[in-house]
Amino acid sequence: MADSALAPQESAGTVAADNAASSREGGRGTSGAHGQGARATAERRLSLDGATAEPSSGGALRPQSDADMLERGLLGASASPEAAACKDEAVDNSPRPRKEKEGAPCSEPLRRCREIGVSWTDISFEARVRRPRTGILGTPPLCDVLNALDSLTQKGPLKKILCGVSGEVLPGDMVALMGASGAGKSTLLNILSRYLRETSGTVKYGDAQLELKEAKKVSCFIQQEDLFNGFITVREHLQCIVRLRTTLPPKEREALVDRLLVAFELSKAADTCIGNLQMGARRGISGGEKKRLSVATEIVTNPSIIFADEPTTGLDSFMAEAVMTVLERLAQNGRSIICTIHQPSTTVFEKFNKVILLAEGRMVFAGDRLALPVYFARVGKSIPPYTSVADFVIDVLSSSEGAEATLQIAEKMHAAWINTGVPFMRDWHESLREQYIQRLQSEGVADKVREATESCMRAALSS
Structure with a gap:
């Protein structure tokens, strides 16, 4: 299962081989064939990168189905502006990805996995x-x-x-x-x-x-x-x-x-x-x-x-x-x-x-x-x-007074957690939920979500 999850649709080595073949055609004087092969390779790369990935904050990807994740593998390139520009120009022949500046956030997103808690x-x-x-x-x-x-x-x-x-x-x-x-x-x-x-x-x-x-x-x-x-x-x-x-x-x-x-x-x-x-x-x-x-x-x-x-x-x-x-x-x-x-x-x-x-x-x-x-x-x-x-x-x-004093502190804090901590966290999550709803209402999103939900329910009942 892990092996299939890692297998990408098309490897970087395959793209590099196509690029190398296009370069050889250009070396023989067929510059038109070279440009056509490069554009075809670029379009295929764009179709792979843009299939399900979309940029979002924090480098996360949108949720995908299990079959989609298995097909796309673990790691891959995002649909970046550089990829869009690649359609009209030749593709770099190097099979190695460009090097990132050490310490800088990685622009290449990580694949989503099967979500398990x-x-x-x-x-x-x-x-x-x-x-x-x-x-x-x-x-x-x-x-x-x-x-x-x-x-x-x-x-x-x-x-x-x-x-x-x-x-x-x-x-x-x-x-x-x-x-x-x-x-x-x-x-x-x-x-x-x-x-x-x-x-x-x-x-x-x-x-x-x-x-x-x-x-x-x-x-x-x-x-x-x-x-x-x-x-x-x-x-x-x-x-x-x-x-x-x-x-x-x-x-x-x-x-x-x-x-x-x-x-x-x-x-x-x-x-x-x-x-x-x-x-x-x-x-x-x-x-x-x-x-x-x-x-x-x-x-x-x-x-x-x-x-x-x-x-x-x-x-x-x-x-x-x-x-x-x-x-x-x-x-x-x-x-x-x-x-x-x-x-x-x-x-x-x-x-x-x-x-x-x-x-x-x-x-x-x-x-x-x-x-x-x-x-x-x-x-x-x-x-x-x-x-x-x-x-x-x-x-x-x-x-600092020894093991007995530390144990007494632990028992006291544990009793406080059982008596007041669990209800406190329940109230905390409820308050966060109310704040989230209020923010949606202020942005006019809650009404749209409610209308969409009611529309779906009416459609389900009518069918």
């Missing part, structure tokens, strides 16, 4: 705590051996990592999963991605409960650590991934690699070795480019759900924003994205539209990002002016 109900998880090693027993490698034996013999007391957590992520949502260290963020992410299944509760992808094998067909997991072969280039890495994970013919594989390089702003580093510690002075690509390469690696199969474990770790503010911009564009194309995030900057935090807060394995907030400061003010935790919202809420959920 994630929901989970009453998730609880317990794990055994390893006993601390002291003296010679606490030195590696002996400590590692003893810890491995403990995991086999199941020694140590049980600790509750998650306590009855429930939530939902809809297609198009970009959710920040936040909390202090040890709150259970990574554990919940592993449970939702089905890599960790020894839990109570249910996890649904859409309306179905999937095991790991089926879940991997519609989702992907972006690890916190970037694991690459540093001795190959970015292009070679993507070529290997596309060849292993798809059954596309060679020309279409190359076309897909080219589109991935452009879409994830890796064109400038396409022929640069990825690099690693073993390469010594050969540094390779930057940390932000490695993270974008990680995303490109996982997006090859056109997943509907993306799980990302702290994608901004080890990046400066500029690189972190660039990575989150890539994920934001993926969410705008109908994907459900869940990211664990630790101490995000204000710019990165504003990329998310929803936030889930955990404290000692308990849910203390789940809803719109803009509702977060309003809710905390309602429970007596007003955010001071000129203060980062993300930093403030983490400070509120933590305590």
